[in-house]
Amino acid sequence: MSVTFDNISKIYQSPRAAARTVALENVSLDLAEGELVVLLGPSGCGKTTLLKLLAGFEFPTSGRVLVDGKPVPKPGPDRGTIFQAPTLFPWLTALDNVLYGPRVNGLSDKQMRQKALDVLASVGLTGFEEHLPHNLSGGMQQRVAIARVLINEPRILLADEPFAALDEYTRRAMQQLFLKVARKPGRTLLFVTHSIEEAVYLADRIVIMSPRPGRIQEIIDVPMPHPRERSSRDFLDMMGRVYDQVGHHVELDVA
Amino acid sequence: MQMGMKLDASAEAPGTAPASGATIAPAGGAGAFGRLLSQSAYALVPLALLLLWFVSDFLRPPGFSFLPTFRAVLDTLGDWMFNTTDGKYFYSGKWWLDVVWSLIRVFGGLVVGSALAVLVGLGTLLFPFTEKIVDPIVQMLRPVPKTAFLPFAILLFGLGNGPALFITIYGVFLIVYVQVVMSIKLVPVDFRRAAQMLGASDAKVLTSVVLPYALPGISAGIRVGASYAWLVLILAEMLAVREGLGYTLWNAYEFMRMDVVVAAMIVIGVFGFLTDRAIVLIMRRHFSWAEEIAQAEV
Numbered sequence: 001m002s003v004t005f006d007n008i009s010k011i012y013q014s015p016r017a018a019a020r021t022v023a024l025e026n027v028s029l030d031l032a033e034g035e036l037v038v039l040l041g042p043s044g045c046g047k048t049t050l051l052k053l054l055a056g057f058e059f060p061t062s063g064r065v066l067v068d069g070k071p072v073p074k075p076g077p078d079r080g081t082i083f084q085a086p087t088l089f090p091w092l093t094a095l096d097n098v099l100y101g102p103r104v105n106g107l108s109d110k111q112m113r114q115k116a117l118d119v120l121a122s123v124g125l126t127g128f129e130e131h132l133p134h135n136l137s138g139g140m141q142q143r144v145a146i147a148r149v150l151i152n153e154p155r156i157l158l159a160d161e162p163f164a165a166l167d168e169y170t171r172r173a174m175q176q177l178f179l180k181v182a183r184k185p186g187r188t189l190l191f192v193t194h195s196i197e198e199a200v201y202l203a204d205r206i207v208i209m210s211p212r213p214g215r216i217q218e219i220i221d222v223p224m225p226h227p228r229e230r231s232s233r234d235f236l237d238m239m240g241r242v243y244d245q246v247g248h249h250v251e252l253d254v255a
Numbered sequence: 256m257q258m259g260m261k262l263d264a265s266a267e268a269p270g271t272a273p274a275s276g277a278t279i280a281p282a283g284g285a286g287a288f289g290r291l292l293s294q295s296a297y298a299l300v301p302l303a304l305l306l307l308w309f310v311s312d313f314l315r316p317p318g319f320s321f322l323p324t325f326r327a328v329l330d331t332l333g334d335w336m337f338n339t340t341d342g343k344y345f346y347s348g349k350w351w352l353d354v355v356w357s358l359i360r361v362f363g364g365l366v367v368g369s370a371l372a373v374l375v376g377l378g379t380l381l382f383p384f385t386e387k388i389v390d391p392i393v394q395m396l397r398p399v400p401k402t403a404f405l406p407f408a409i410l411l412f413g414l415g416n417g418p419a420l421f422i423t424i425y426g427v428f429l430i431v432y433v434q435v436v437m438s439i440k441l442v443p444v445d446f447r448r449a450a451q452m453l454g455a456s457d458a459k460v461l462t463s464v465v466l467p468y469a470l471p472g473i474s475a476g477i478r479v480g481a482s483y484a485w486l487v488l489i490l491a492e493m494l495a496v497r498e499g500l501g502y503t504l505w506n507a508y509e510f511m512r513m514d515v516v517v518a519a520m521i522v523i524g525v526f527g528f529l530t531d532r533a534i535v536l537i538m539r540r541h542f543s544w545a546e547e548i549a550q551a552e553v
Contacts, residue, residue, distance in 0.1 A: 055448070055452060056451075056452075057448050057451075074451070075448060075451035075452045076451070076452065076454060077452070077453055077454035079452060080452060080453075081448070081449070081452045083445050083448075083449065085445065087443075087445045087446055087449045089446070089449075089464060089467070089468075090468075090544045090545070090548060091467050091468075091542075091544045091545075100450075100453055100455075100463075101453035101454055104450070104453060104454050104455040104456070104459050104463065105454040132544055132547070134544065134547055134548050135547075148453065149452075149453070152453065152454065
């Protein structure tokens, strides 16, 4: 499915004070079917807001979000979302968390149980099916979160800094795993991160955003084959190119 | 290949399931006997108080004769339960009937009142405008004495169980409702969004995510509601009925039989305690996930 953000603005108006935040201003962006686009930028640049608009969690103040030319409907299993925190249901086991989607979509456990086990196996969690989330490490919880989205076979997959809370080693392994299990012909992926390395490792296209107000600053194609070698010259050159763009906008407001 | 790292699940698994069962009780040695000993240590303080009361029977200063003696209360309790005076007093042998009726009223009020509170609370989440209608009414009714409603309840339902049940249900509802609304509002929005994006309908989000997530908090409200149900029992049974722990207590008060009053106070206290323990046991069973996250015991 293709996605179009058409001249989006999003303003958060605090109901109490006159506080008014322009999260996005006149943002237009197209995602081709099957493409992996990474939104990159510092906090406050509106990258997560853009993701929420596509997920259907929030609505633009002006402009349109279109999926295959039609206005984006309310949140649903066709647009799976991986949050920054795993957000697993803490009273359900890993397996029941994965089966949650099929169950609320009216599918029987009989049909879906084997598939759930397979999906959990694909993210390396065989043997942990009956664990409750809090008995799993952060990385394992996030893998359950990926598995529960994948079982729905979403045409669009959204990820909001999913590995930001993990340690460097786990994060790299998760990025590798993500490409292996989440990428699929025809599936469009929107991945939000503030890590330049993560963006260069994953993206077909990097959309660099700048804050206050949130805008698209630059779009960089990353025409490198997978698997990408993080220490290769090409990779480091690409990181340098991205860094040059991001560099201007990261200043601390200290007097 | 780069990054030879594998997502080996076992390498990343945290140690073990959290160890539970750490007690603050003084260690009484190993094994079941030791545990029993250390558990019974908690009963020392209440037992000491009873002993003090028993001793005070013999040391009573003049002018304090209105305080019922330990012995008198014990005798009265025996008569109340086992009719040792052969039906001499209004309460003789009526304890069992009193207990059954009071339990029916307390648990009827608790179950119906709590269920209503959960339904209305969830309704306010589903239809936000209803909260603006319901909440001011509830907050206005809360400080109004429940006693004030009793005459109306009697006129409406007639003498008997109707008004008694009404008062308990009404009292429990007002208490639990506040806790329900608070608990479901504190469910982080991303949990609702997670359910939505996995395909759950609005109603399903409420029943399969919001309610389970809020239940530990709601059950704290139900604990308060349970003790409140016992509290309003005497009020509910004061006028409208002819049996019940509250009825017997109030009747004894009118006869200035303080030994019966104290006996009834003790019985209500014990049942209130047991009710609370029962709710806590149910909580432990079903909310172990919440306890383990908090690494605490309810």
